[in-house]
Amino acid sequence: MKINKLSKLYGIGVGPGDPELLTLKAYRILKEVDMIVAPKSREDKRSLALLTIEKIIKERENELIVVEPVFPMTKDQEKLDYYWKKAREEVLEKGKGCETMAFVTLGDPSMYSTFYRFLEIFKDAVDGVEVIPGVTSFSSCSSIAKVPIAEGNEVVSIVPDVKGNKNAVQVIQSSDSLIFLKPKNTEKIENMLGNKKAILGVKVGFKDQEMFIGKLSEIKEKTHYLATLIVKKEEEE
Numbered sequence: 001m002k003i004n005k006l007s008k009l010y011g012i013g014v015g016p017g018d019p020e021l022l023t024l025k026a027y028r029i030l031k032e033v034d035m036i037v038a039p040k041s042r043e044d045k046r047s048l049a050l051l052t053i054e055k056i057i058k059e060r061e062n063e064l065i066v067v068e069p070v071f072p073m074t075k076d077q078e079k080l081d082y083y084w085k086k087a088r089e090e091v092l093e094k095g096k097g098c099e100t101m102a103f104v105t106l107g108d109p110s111m112y113s114t115f116y117r118f119l120e121i122f123k124d125a126v127d128g129v130e131v132i133p134g135v136t137s138f139s140s141c142s143s144i145a146k147v148p149i150a151e152g153n154e155v156v157s158i159v160p161d162v163k164g165n166k167n168a169v170q171v172i173q174s175s176d177s178l179i180f181l182k183p184k185n186t187e188k189i190e191n192m193l194g195n196k197k198a199i200l201g202v203k204v205g206f207k208d209q210e211m212f213i214g215k216l217s218e219i220k221e222k223t224h225y226l227a228t229l230i231v232k233k234e235e236e237e
């Protein structure tokens, strides 16, 4: 396929879900770009990043192309190659004639987001790249709970998957504060750390947000997807 090169690709962090937690810079760019690309995990799902900026899209008066390619959550490389190729083709096809494009991502683009993967498969099709930071899910959780993640010289670690990283257990044992993304089993975390102070934010910033502030043992549901768990070691049972 002949590439129509874009002059600028923006990687935009739209924050955790609350539309008001968007930077002014992100707002301005989202009002101006020719195309918005919003990744979603499944064909039958909506992009949560797109949901977050829905109002801005409705407010726009100039023409806008919106593309929602599927970036599945899988480790199957063959499947990933297939979907990334498909996403590239879809964006190039629908973006013909566009000069600027924004790739939107929940939270911050530097934190476990698909933006840098997208950039990898798309870098030959753009002249310039700019990344706009966003409010992370964990800073939003700590703000709602009014509990600092770390103070003084405390060490804080982010654990995306306890099983998937060989350093995870050592990191969990040596950090003062821990941020678990998509916590898979809060009971196991309690077994490792004891009954510590915990902040659990589920769908933070969205209409059906749930917040829990208490002890690890008090968390009823053990597994959550759009959830962030902050555990502070300082407090003993």
Ligand SMILES: C[S@@+](CC[C@H](N)C(=O)[O-])C[C@H]1O[C@@H](n2cnc3c(N)ncnc32)[C@H](O)[C@@H]1O
Residues within 6 Å of the ligand: 016, 017, 105, 106, 107, 108, 109, 110, 111, 112, 113, 135, 136, 137, 138, 180, 181, 182, 183, 201, 202, 203, 204, 205, 206, 225, 226, 227, 228
């Ligand atoms: C692929 S990571 C993306 C992180 C994101 N880039 C950030 O800066 O927060 C997805 C994980 O982030 C966390 N997350 C993102 N948005 C969230 C929200 N609105 N509420 C709670 N957790 C969220 C969840 O742990 C989720 O499984």
